[in-house]
Amino acid sequence: MSAALQNLVNQPYKHGFVTNIESDIAPKGLNEDIIRLISSKKNEPEWLLAFRLDAYRRWLNMVEPAWQNVKYPKIDFQAISYYSAPKPKKKLASMDEVDPELLRTFEKLGVPMHERAALAGVAVDVIFDSVSVATTYKEKLAEVGIIFCSISEAVQLYPELIKQYLGTVVPPGDNYYAALNSAVFTDGSFCFIPKGVKCPMDLSTYFRINTEESGQFERTLIIAEEGASVSYLEGCTAPRFDTNQLHAAVVELIALDDADIKYSTVQNWYAGDENGVGGIYNFVTKRGLAKGRNSRISWTQVETGSAITWKYPSCILRGENSVGEFYSVAVTNHHQQADTGTKMIHIGANTRSTIVSKGISAGQSNSSYRGLVRITPAARNARNYSQCDSMLIGNQCGAHTFPYIQVQNNSAQVEHEASTSRIGEDQLFYFSQRGIGAEEAVSMIINGFCKEVFQQLPLEFAVEATKLLSFKLEGSVG
Amino acid sequence: MINVNSKTLLEVRDLHATVGGAEILKGVDLTVKSGEIHAIMGLNGSGKSTLAKVLAGHPSYEVTRGTLLFDGHDLSALAPEDRARAGVFLAFQYPVEIPGVANNQFLRLAYNTVRGQRGEEELDPLEFDDFVREKMKLLKMNPDFLDRSVNEGFSGGEKKRNEILQMALLEPRLALLDETDSGLDIDALRIVANGVNQLSNKDNALILVTHYQRLLDYIVPDYVHVMEAGRIIRTSGKELALALEKHGYDWIHADDQMTEARP
Numbered sequence: 194m195s196a197a198l199q200n201l202v203n204q205p206y207k208h209g210f211v212t213n214i215e216s217d218i219a220p221k222g223l224n225e226d227i228i229r230l231i232s233s234k235k236n237e238p239e240w241l242l243a244f245r246l247d248a249y250r251r252w253l254n255m256v257e258p259a260w261q262n263v264k265y266p267k268i269d270f271q272a273i274s275y276y277s278a279p280k281p282k283k284k285l286a287s288m289d290e291v292d293p294e295l296l297r298t299f300e301k302l303g304v305p306m307h308e309r310a311a312l313a314g315v316a317v318d319v320i321f322d323s324v325s326v327a328t329t330y331k332e333k334l335a336e337v338g339i340i341f342c343s344i345s346e347a348v349q350l351y352p353e354l355i356k357q358y359l360g361t362v363v364p365p366g367d368n369y370y371a372a373l374n375s376a377v378f379t380d381g382s383f384c385f386i387p388k389g390v391k392c393p394m395d396l397s398t399y400f401r402i403n404t405e406e407s408g409q410f411e412r413t414l415i416i417a418e419e420g421a422s423v424s425y426l427e428g429c430t431a432p433r434f435d436t437n438q439l440h441a442a443v444v445e446l447i448a449l450d451d452a453d454i455k456y457s458t459v460q461n462w463y464a465g466d467e468n469g470v471g472g473i474y475n476f477v478t479k480r481g482l483a484k485g486r487n488s489r490i491s492w493t494q495v496e497t498g499s500a501i502t503w504k505y506p507s508c509i510l511r512g513e514n515s516v517g518e519f520y521s522v523a524v525t526n527h528h529q530q531a532d533t534g535t536k537m538i539h540i541g542a543n544t545r546s547t548i549v550s551k552g553i554s555a556g557q558s559n560s561s562y563r564g565l566v567r568i569t570p571a572a573r574n575a576r577n578y579s580q581c582d583s584m585l586i587g588n589q590c591g592a593h594t595f596p597y598i599q600v601q602n603n604s605a606q607v608e609h610e611a612s613t614s615r616i617g618e619d620q621l622f623y624f625s626q627r628g629i630g631a632e633e634a635v636s637m638i639i640n641g642f643c644k645e646v647f648q649q650l651p652l653e654f655a656v657e658a659t660k661l662l663s664f665k666l667e668g669s670v671g
Numbered sequence: 672m673i674n675v676n677s678k679t680l681l682e683v684r685d686l687h688a689t690v691g692g693a694e695i696l697k698g699v700d701l702t703v704k705s706g707e708i709h710a711i712m713g714l715n716g717s718g719k720s721t722l723a724k725v726l727a728g729h730p731s732y733e734v735t736r737g738t739l740l741f742d743g744h745d746l747s748a749l750a751p752e753d754r755a756r757a758g759v760f761l762a763f764q765y766p767v768e769i770p771g772v773a774n775n776q777f778l779r780l781a782y783n784t785v786r787g788q789r790g791e792e793e794l795d796p797l798e799f800d801d802f803v804r805e806k807m808k809l810l811k812m813n814p815d816f817l818d819r820s821v822n823e824g825f826s827g828g829e830k831k832r833n834e835i836l837q838m839a840l841l842e843p844r845l846a847l848l849d850e851t852d853s854g855l856d857i858d859a860l861r862i863v864a865n866g867v868n869q870l871s872n873k874d875n876a877l878i879l880v881t882h883y884q885r886l887l888d889y890i891v892p893d894y895v896h897v898m899e900a901g902r903i904i905r906t907s908g909k910e911l912a913l914a915l916e917k918h919g920y921d922w923i924h925a926d927d928q929m930t931e932a933r934p
Contacts, residue, residue, distance in 0.1 A: 614770065618730060623767045625751040626727050626760070627781035627837060628788070637780070641771025641820070 219276035225249065228376055231276050235345050235379075238352055248365035248375030255369045262561040262593060263501050263530040265437075265474065273408045273439060275377045318343060318382045318398045330394065340385040341396055344412050347383035354385060358416055362445040362482045362509070370441040371478040374410045378443065381411035386421035386452075395651055397426040408439040415445070417452035419485065424455040424651060437465075437500060442477045450485030450512065455493070457650055458506075459658055462498035467556075469528025472500025479506035480536075483515035483544075491518040492535065493649040495658040500529060505563065507536035510544035510572075517546040520646040524662060525558030525590070534564035534595075539572035539605070548579040551643050553662075554590035561593040568605040575602065581611045584642050586635070614642075636662070673893050677704040679743075680845055680876050681726075686737035687901075688725045695721040697901035698737070703845070706873040710887055710912060711880050713898035714920055719880045720764060722898070723847040726878075727761035728754050741845065756788040760843030762834035764850040764880075769821035774833070777821045778803055782840045806839045810866045827854030835866045842870070847878045852886035864889030884916035897923060 219230060228249055232242040257268075318341065334341050340351060348355050365375040382398040398413065417423055440462065446454050456479075465472025475498075481490035492506035502525075508517030519535035537546035552560040566577045583592035594611050616638055624634035639662055640647070647655050681703040688696040695718050703709055711719045725732045726739070728751035739746040746754060769777065775796075782803075783793040794802060804814060810832045822830050831851055838846050848867070852860055867890055871877055879890060887895075887909060895911040896903045897920070905911065905923055914922065 617767075619767045620769055622729055622751060623763065623769070626755050626763075627777075627841070628752050628755040628784040629780055630750075630752045633780065637772050637776070638769060641769070641773070644771060 217276075217278045218274050221274050222271045223249075223273070223275060223377065227275055231377060231379060234276065234278075235348070237348055240356060241348060244360065244365065245376050248372050249377075251366040252369065252372035252376055255366075255372055257369050261503055261532045262559070262563075262595075263503060263532050265501055265530075268439060268474070270373075275408060275410070276379055278379075318396075334392075334394075334396075337390050337393065338387040339390060339392055340383065342383055344378075344381040344383045344414060347414075351383075351385070354416070355383070355414070358414060358445070358447055359412075360445075362447060362480050363443050363478050368478060370476045371443050374412060374441050374443045374478070377408075378410045378412035381413045381442070382415075383413075384415045384423065384425065386415075386417045386423045388418040389420045390418075391421070392423040395424045395426055397428070399428045408441065410440075411442045413442070413444040414447075415454060415456070416447045417449065417454050417488075419449045420451045421449075422453035422455075425457070426651060427456070427458045428461070428657075437472055437474055439474045439476065440499075442479075444477070444479040444506075446479075446481035446490055448481065448483050448485060448488035448490055448512075448515075451487045452485060453489045453491075454481060455491045456481070456506070458492075458494040458496070459650075459661065460494065460496045460498055460502070461661060463500075464498045464529050465500040465527065467527045469500070472529070473498065475499035475502045475504065477504040479504060480509065481507070481517070482509045483512050483517060483541075485512040485515070486541075487514045488512045489516040489518070491516075491520075491649070493518075493520040493646065494522070494533075495646070495650070495661070496521070496523040496531060496533060497661055499531075502529075502531040502533055505534050505536055505565075507538070508546060509538045509540065510546065510575075511540045512544075513541040514543045514545075515541055516544070518649075519546075519548045519550070519564075520649045521550045522553070522643045522646045522658070522662070523551070523560055523562075524553045525555070525560045527556040527558060529556075529558040531559070532561040532563055534562045536565040537567070537577060539566075539568045539575040539577070542571070542573040542575075544572055544575045546575075546577045548577070548581075549645050550579075550581045551646055552581070552583045552592050553586065553639060553642070554583070554592050555586035557589045559591040559593070561595060563595040563597075565597040565599070566607055566609075567599040568602050568607065570601045572602050573604050575605045577605075577607045579607075579609045581609075582642065583611075583613045584639070585613065585615045674704070674706050674873070677706045677873065679703070680705050680741065682738070682740040683726075684738045684740075686722075686725070686739060687735045688721065688732050689735055690721070690732050694735070695732075695901055696725060699898075699901070699903055701896070701903060703876045703878065705844070705876055707894065708871065708877045708879065708890060708892045710892035710895045710909075711878060711898055711903075712882065712895060712912060712915060715882075717898040718901040719898045720849050721901075723761055723849045723878070723880050726754075726845075726847055727751060727759060752784075755841075755843075756785060758844035760838055760841055760846045762831075762838060762846065762848045762851050764853065766822045766825075766830045766834055768823045768825075770823050772821050773817070774819055774821050775800065775803065775817040778817075778837065778840060781837065785841050803836075803840065806836060809839060809869060810836055811862050812836065828856065828859040831855055831863055832859070832866075835863050835870075839866065839870055842875075844875050845878070846870075846875065847880065849880045850882065851879070852881055852883065860886065861889060884912045887912045899923075 219227060228245050232245060331341060363371050366372055384396055386392050415425060448454050462473035462475055483490045490508045496502050510517050517537050523531045523533050525531050535548055548564055550562045552562055554560040562581045568575045581594050585592055592613060596609055598607055600607060621631050621634050640659055647658060650658055679702060683699055683701040686696050686699040699722060713719045734747050779799045786793055812832055855863060892909050895907055895909055897905040
């Protein structure tokens with residue numbers, strides 16, 4: 194790998210600072226008492242505590258999975274603090290009363306917490322460690338009947354909706370980390386778009402892990418009723434620590450008849466240093482249920498951070514004519530590992546799914562695409578198109594593709610395409626001979642490679658993602 | 672054209688260069704003045720393509736001895752992109768494919784980089800589009816090629832035309848054409864050669880690296896150099912190319928009386 198490429202990928206992480214703020218932190222360790230503590234701190238109804246305890250008991254009997262193509266030391270679940278909240282000085286009446294230290298933190302991160310300074314037309318819910326600290330544009334959204342708030346608030350204000358939908362797409366015993374999340378989740382976003390409403394602005398959640406020994410276990414639930422539509426964005430950062438933090442989130446999406454949910458993520462958790470020390474373990478379960486006829490669920494993700502990314506945003510296509518989409522760019526550098534992809538489960542007739550996955554590996558990193566396309570016996574005329582492309586920068590990284598295709602209805606059409614390419618010295622020399630330096634050349638090649646995915650992102654995010662990628666790969670060329 | 676008053680653009684003295692530890696250039700001397708067209712001929716492995724790559728600054732090649740002056744400045748101290756910005760252009764023998772990067776985007780970035788270097792304002796995409804389409808007419812190129820990825824799926828002829836189009840856009844002071852004629856049919860050769868001739872003027876210079884005399888029917892050189900084993904062993908006027916074509920490279924050694932012209 195030439196020096197120019199190397200310099201390109203090796204830029205420092207910008208969001209690695211720690212906010213000095215007094216926090217209310219639960220003692221380390223996990224047991225029923227801790228779960229009761231979380232539940233009582235959040236003043237939860239009895240049924241939710243029962244939900245948590247049920248999940249916890251299931252989790253105790255589960256075995257940590259080992260099939261993924263990533264390596265990490267065994268996690269000591271007793272060494273993690275499961276609740277950390279910035280101590281409010283007093284009860285907040287408005288955004289202006291948010292701790293200025295917090296406001297400064299998010300200002301530094303470029304997250305707009307003041308509505309007047311906000312990005313045009315984006316409502317934001319801000320999650321700091323275990324709790325939501327602010328949600329903007331709530332009133333404006335309420336005018337059209339949209340509920341957008343933290344999940345803790347939703348538990349208090351709309352318990353019936355939460356009870357009806359929570360855990361219906363990702364059940365508490367779904368998998369090891371989903372069970373853990375169900376037991377200890379502390380906050381997250383809740384979003385409800387009523388029948389026939391097209392959400393007038395993009396909704397967004399910004400996640401920030403601040404405390405060194407806390408985990409973040411957030412829970413997001415989005416429901417789009419008949420004919421409703423919403424575009425939802427998620428961004429994440431964390432400070433730079435030499436230890437690893439666990440982030441085990443669960444996201445559930447539910448789309449009823451003719452509803453449309455578009456969920457976009459730009460994930461930039463701290464990835465560890467160039468020797469692979471520190472960084473976030475991002476073990477996340479994201480799943481959407483296209484429950485109604487003609488419903489659509491679309492996942493777009495740009496995964497650049499985390500020491501380990503392990504997630505498969507999936508679609509269960511139950512409604513007739515429902516559509517599932519997955520567009521992904523996963524970038525790994527240094528010693529990062531990513532095992533990511535999707536599952537498209539076709540149940541309804543005439544269901545369609547599209548998978549476009551772009552993996553970029555640099556340094557000594559490893560990136561795997563793992564995807565399942567299952568056409569169940571009832572899914573007449575189902576169609577899937579999958580495309581998995583990998584790009585290697587340098588010669589010490591790896592790219593792997595694990596496609597699983599299960600077809601149980603012979604009217605299905607399933608296509609899978611895959612390619613692997615490399616940014617070579619000759620390409621870079623060609624650019625430089627035309628006056629274009631390595632940095633710009635790599636950014637141009639990468640953006641070209643990721644074009645189909647970036648086109649799916651909302652504009653603000655697309656710009657952000659493009660910048661992030663160039664930044665991320667700075668120094669990898671050489 | 673040869674003009675005693677013209678300025679020396681390139682001065683190569685005792686140039687030695689290696690790739691992967693093997694010495695390929697073993698003492699090249701060459702002087703090129705503005706307005707001149709030089710042809711470098713020689714058998715495969717004689718070092719002619721290496722000379723072009725070393726001049727352009729290919730990172731795999733290392734200059735181990737000698738000097739390399741461009742417009743009086745030490746070229747070997749410059750990164751390849753800085754050489755390009757200073758006006759050194761290499762038309763590649765095998766232009767690389769760059770999937771996903773649209774040709775118009777690539778051409779515009781290259782063009783604006785060079786303009787920036789000259790202190791000129793950048794062209795926006797619309798202005799550039801008009802400008803590039805005009806240049807493409809010179810090479811009888813199909814406009815749809817602007818939307819395709821750089822060189823991806825191009826025929827050999829299209830790739831070579833794309834190289835000359837870039838030369839037309841960047842207006843280099845020194846253009847190195849590395850076997851631009853190989854892989855071209857006779858019609859394409861004529862179009863490319865015609866394009867190159869129109870770009871040639873008293874302020875710039877061309878070095879053509881070629882195996883065959885047929886390119887030189889269309890682009891008439893002022894000097895023809897013959898390379899062998901990493902050095903220029905013979906320099907003469909255009910008639911040298913014709914003699915080589917007729918007698919083959921061995922003839923040079925048979926005819927050792929022939930006097931050397933200015934190296």
